[in-house]
Amino acid sequence: MSSKVPSDKNDPKKPKSETFGELMKTMNVFFNEKPIKGFLQSIDDFFKSPFPPGASFHVDTIETGDEYIISAELPGVKREQIHLNISGNYLTISVENRELETAEDENNQIYRRKYLQQKSSRTISLPHTINEKNVRASYRDGLLKIRIPQEHGKIIEIDD
Template sequence: MHSHFSNDPSKKKGFGDLMQSMNEFFHEKPMRGMLQSIDDFFTSASNPFNSFPVDFKENDDYYLITAELPGVKKEQINLEVFPNFVTITVMNMELYSEENTKSQVIKRKQTMNRSSRTIPFPSVVNEKNVKASYKDGLLQIKVEKQSGKRISID
């Protein structure tokens, strides 16, 4: 019986070598920098576009949703109201360019951050009767509850 595996230690290139090659690859400068950038993006607490706190209150006639969006402009906010939920989306686009002494662009970077929260309603709402206001970093959404139609009994 012939085996494809060699017992010669000089020819053994196993899993350890593969892991060593992968470690070297991920620790080289360009790759390490890219991985660090990704880590920084997802762990940055100072980025208001990662997530935002939302408060939900229910009254007899309506729901009141308050989202804290410090530093966000009204134009960056998109609201979508449906019978069963509301979605708040915040988008931010930044353009950065660096120029040399001859006013030539040598580096240009564009980033777009988007964060979205969907808040479900406990019961169906009237999505046509919604009021929203934005002031001092607070977005308030007032959504009227769907009222049933009163029917007289004969």
């Protein structure tokens, strides 16, 4: 007589949901242990913030009857780092940060110098050409406000 013990997967008494549960346990253990967990976490972190912090900024455009008010939230940015450029009916807001980091040893000898440059910009399109002479901009407490008067074209009467 054979003393062969039936395997678990062929055991008709064992419910299939229990086999599935064991498979799921094994998969959870696999994905929750290193190095897989660390790899998956780094992918999650990348997609939460695909761009470096500060690479973009929030801009609102409000149209009143007389003007466009464009607001940009720029916390921690100095006035000298902000550049406005007008070309036709486009307004571009650029923020540029340049830093020079140096590391020195105890003898004041520089052993590492790192130059960092970050640049971010947003372009807003308006329905008419912008007259740069009438544009007003102010920057206070991290909020840039740009006021652009709406241009109304000349109405031409048609003769009979």
